[in-house]
Amino acid sequence: MLARALSYFGIFLLTLLSLLPLSILYIIAWIFYFFVYLVFGYRKKIVRANLRNVFPEKSEAELLCIEKKYYAYLTALVVEIIKMRSISKAELQRRFRFKNIEVLEEYFKKGQSVLICSAHYGNWEWGTMSFGLAISAQNYPIYKPLKDMVFDCWIRKVRSRFGNKLIAMNQTLRALQANKTEVNVFCFGNDQSPSKDELNYWTTFLGQPSAVQLGIEKIAKKTNRPVFYLKTTVLKKGYYEVECVPLCLDPAAAAEFEITELHVRLLEQIILEEPAYWLWSHRRWKHQKPAIGS
Secondary structure (H helix, E strand, C coil): CCHHHHHHHHHHHHHHHCCHHHHHHHHHHHHHHHHHHCCCCCCCCHHHHHHHHCCCCCHHHHHHHHHHHHHHHHHHHHHHHHHHHCCHHHHHHHHHECCCCCHHHHHHCCCCEEEECCCCCCCCCHHHHHHHHHCCEEEEEECCCCCCHHHHHHHHHHHHCCCCEEEEHHHHHHHHHHCCCCCCCEEEEEECCCCCHHHHCEEECCCCCEEEEEEHHHHHHCCHHHCCEEEEEEECCCCCEEEEEEECHHHHHCCCCCHHHHHHHHHHHHHHHHHHCCCCCCCCCCCCCCCCCC
């Protein structure tokens, strides 16, 4: 009972905060930065270990520069996500631009649905929200439900404010079947570490042995929906641009794991070009690849 009351109180405070203009929220983000990075060092050991492993050639000064830029991005991201509760369509569309959405619309005009792959890079929450506004087809983002049911219900309502219909990960196949006659888009974020029972495919990602989720490849080959990648570029604080990159237009003809390797390599390239905007505080490499024969 107390936990639910605290959750509702937290939602009340977040809703009030969301009413502030972004200019004020970014000032609050710098206060967050002071406490999150300088005082409490939130997941600093994880961030530093990840950066050292991925960039062994960089000096300590270079790694520290990426680290500071990452925490500044992370705290700004937090207030941007809070702002989702009250941001207007016009402001969201002004801050998140899609420069070649017509490549998707050509498929929709032919009555063909597509799959979208993306990652936790830039502001993926704003990206998913604005993507639903940018396309004529129905958008179905795949998400992992939160353990706190009160917050999960609230964040689902926030994410679906502008028409997106969220699908829990374990309901993906059922949702595909239920909406198979509709022209739609199913959006996947495929850069998180799989659960222990999904460690079925290993590759090298950012120089590290990495297990990769196979969900989007399995669905692409099963449905033969073309796969596109939403490549996000951070223009400046609070402003983003997205390119719709064709990843695999004929999944049925693709070799096994080809689609998975394509999206892993593209994300790798994006991160190496500008590393500060990826989620380094996530324990991406918490699973160890089993030894051969074990």
